[in-house]
Amino acid sequence: MRHRFLLVLLFISSGLLLGTAPARAQFRWQRAVGTAQNDETADYMLAVPGGFVKVGEFNYNRLYLSKVNYQGDTVWTKRYALRRVQDVDARGLIADAAGNLIVSAIVVPRPVPPTAPPLPTQGLLVKLTPAGDTLWTRRVADPAGATLTALVPGNDGSYVAVGDVGSGLNTFPVLRKFSPAGALLWTQVVPYDNTRNGYLTNLVAVPNGYLVVSLSDTSNLRPKFITVDEAGAYQFFRFVPRDCGSAQLKLTSQGGVIAVGGGITQLTVQGDSVWSRAYRQVNAFLGLTRVAELPGGRYLAAGERSNGFTKDVGFVVVDANGALLRDTLLVRPGTENVAGVGLTPAGDYVVALGTDPGPVGYNDQILFAYRSWARLLPARAPAETAARLAAYPNPTIGELTLEAGDARPLTGTWVLYDVLGRLVQHGLLSGQARHHLSLTAVPAGLYLLRVTDPLRRTVQLLRLEKL
Structure with missing residues (x-):
């Protein structure tokens, strides 16, 4: 059931404008979807032709x-009532080239x-028409247990998902590829390394393969970006930068990868970090x-800010280098989780979230359109933003590349210091766009690199890590 948000105006507002007319005027519209006696959660939102689709659970045993x-x-x-299912957890939502919807989930069968x-x-795995009608369902099972989690459209029209098979110490992280008809084409085990299985948490399709996030079985080892080819075969890895999360990975229009999971990180398609930023609202992360x-x-990004025992939703707009342009915090009693963000054809920001409790009753799905910010805060002068240096890969095992945002030649000098401030190396920049x-x-x-560039009239400091 849909409910217009006369009462949601009491729950959602901008910063210090709680409940005031200017705050309410920022919303184009607000909606709640749910029923008074049941739980309707929201886990993922996807922009589709004509609008937006959200997926979650109904009373935790139906999609x-x-x-x-x-x-x-x-x-x-x-x-969607699932046969002999005790519990279902939606873990992914994508659309294929024909507009069909594909949902990945983990289910717990009901004992009989x-x-x-x-x-x-x-x-x-469930495939649906653009109107939400079921085309087919597929289950992946193993006597010891199996899961399907994050899901992406394959480069060849297939559907590719991460998951695992087995239990306990014999749990193996796997990558699976399905045909458009639902046939399992292959399953590849993708371990953290030769001695540790680890587990896979997310992935993104990149040219000629997939960039997969791999976590170790132990917390003292850093996550990896593992690149596999179109057949799932291992190619190479990069360590995930320390400030880089992986709640969502997306290929950008410029051919890179943008990652969120805490902060925002710009990556190359090989998994090298270009820049990483974290953001705070009202003195909290x-x-x-x-x-x-x-x-x-x-970029428009949204997430949760801890408010003691509950979580509120905030969203930010940042420039191409991660500099904050504007942000808003939305406050209400209860706990929210962000399901997705998108844009209307008019350019307004759309945010989908789940809330507990909701304005209708129990858990509800929430969706709102927020007026786009025509006036964005000039966080930095354009020349300074364009001149900002990036160093990648960082951390590095040997060589790294310096590059400025304006892609002009790098001239001047560089000096490398250790953590105690002692000179380690120094030299001249090459005069090329990349040094x-x-x-x-x-x-x-850990090291500090000082770069003095007379062409741009800048002195910049970069934190580097040698592995």
Whole structure:
């Protein structure tokens, strides 16, 4: 059931403008989707032709999808009863080239009889028409348990998902590829390294393969970006930068990868860090989980800010280098999670979230359109932003590359200091758009690089890490 947000105006507002007319005027529309006696959660939102689709769970044992148009009006809602399922957890939502929707999930089968021992988890894949009607369902099962989690459209029209198979110490991280008809084409085990299985948490399709996020079994080892080819075969890896999260990975229009999961990180398609930024709202960290690219190379990102025992939703607009242009914090009693962000054809920001409790009752799905910020804060002078240096890969095992945002030649000098401020190396920049700096002879550790560029009239400091 759809509810217009006369009462949501009490729950959602901008910063210090709580409940005032200027705050309310920023919303184009606000909607709640739910029922008074049931839980309807929101885990993912996807922009589709004509509007937006959200997926979550209905009373935790059915998939629940709803579509709204660009004005926030509900087009359809669907509840999918799954045969002999005790619990379902939606883990991914994508659309293929034909506009069909594909949902990945983890399900817990219902024991028969109910007093029987618990059954192992299974992976679930459901394909739906653009109108939300079921085309087929597929389950991935193993006597010891199996899952399907993050899902992306494959480079060849397939569907590719990460997950695992097994249990306990014999749990193996796997990558699976499915045909458009739902046939399992292959399963590849992608371990953290030769001695540790680890587990896979997310992925993004890149040219000629996939960039996969791999976490170790132990917390003292850093996550990796592992690149595999179109057949799932291992190619190479990069360590995930320390400030880089992986709640969502998206290929950008410029051919790079944007990652959110706490802050925002710009990556190359090989997993090298170009820049990374974190953001705070009202003296607390904003944990961003969803991102969308805006015109002009900017990004809209949203996430949760801890408010003691609950979480509120905040969103930011940043420039192509991660500099904050503007942000807003939305406050209400209860806890929210961001399901997705997007744009209307008019350029307004759309944010989908789940809320507990919701304005209708129990958990509800929330969606609103927020007036785009025509006047953005000039966080930095354009020349300074364009001249900002990036160093990648950082951390590095040997050589790294210096490059400025304006892609002009780098001239001047560089000096490398250790953490105690002692001079380690120095030299001249090459006069090329990219300068290659070798740290092969430098011991592992943290360093500070000082770059003096007379052409841009800048002195910049970069924190480097040698592995």
